[in-house]
Amino acid sequence: MAENASYFEIPKTCKAGCVIDEGPNFRVEVQDVPVPEPGPDQVLLRLNATGICYSDLHYMLNDLGFGPMSQFGVRSAGHEGAGVVVKVGSNVTTWKVGDRGGVKPCWNCCMNCALCWDGQHETYCEKGLQTGFQVAGTYQQYILSPANYTTRIPDGVDDFYAGPIMCSGSTIYRSLMESRLKAGDWAVFPGAGGGVGHMGVQLAKAIGLRVIGVDGGDEKRELCVRLGCDAFVDFTKVNDVAAEVMKITGHGAQGVFVTAGNAAAYASAPGMLGVGGKLMCIGLPPAGSCIVGAHPAEFVLKNLHVIGTKVGSMKDTDAAMDFAARGLLKPIYEKFPLKDLPAAVDKLRAGKVAGRCVVDFNS
């Protein structure tokens, strides 16, 4: 977007999607909240866009067993924000006003422990803070971000692409890398038309995998074909999804990437895999609702591996952003004006979103 001088004037208050009645009956209301002042090592971002991720709903529903957001004084969820630096703290030398930056699900980590040093596990740091849960999230237009942990947005990637890549794109990139699948291997995406799944399909194709999309309905089928899926299985039309996957692959897939946070997706995954296959756990079902697995014989006789991955690291996010800059990753999104942020949350909650809902803070 074109930024003029007034774009950088910092108001006293800004709009934010705030949670009301956290728990099973929560709702979101757009309110005015104070614009925060950056600390010495922080930047203040003016967000142009935020994606709406199912994890936001988990935090607002308080169904993961982590306790409510309010225990940290947080009212705004969201962790897929893209915008521009409008103020920098007194110690910050690496960012300047006008630079494009974004925040991820992991807001900060200590950068001073073995997990933070190994280049791929800093999001598991014991001192890490989760955006939109432990600190104010990207449903708030002006937010703080630690200078050293803010992601740069490259030229050629607009904010409506960059937002969803901060979580969904980066998260599925991490899982794909950790699966170590090779070009020509079969990768199955249950929930292929969803926010994380549809980016997984594109990245999987970009690294040479053969892709089977699993989802329900013609709209999702059309989306999956458009994204390059080699095959599509409609779970509303077949009795046994795993049997269909076996039919397509011959001996089973090398990887199943479970991005859907429901028990059915996790239950059917082992049956789709061939010998040595990887069951990649990504989607988070509500606490107590599901266990990954099958009879141990299924794992023994097929040498199956189960691997969980959380969100992408700083490095993963950068790599995913680079795929977008090269035109190989194009998040599909539906744009909502700020006043309709609550409607976008409700739409995701109802399971009616193909791709991602992204809120435009400037409309």
Ligand SMILES: [Zn+2]
């Ligand atoms: Zn997310």
Ligand SMILES: [Zn+2]
């Ligand atoms: Zn650490």
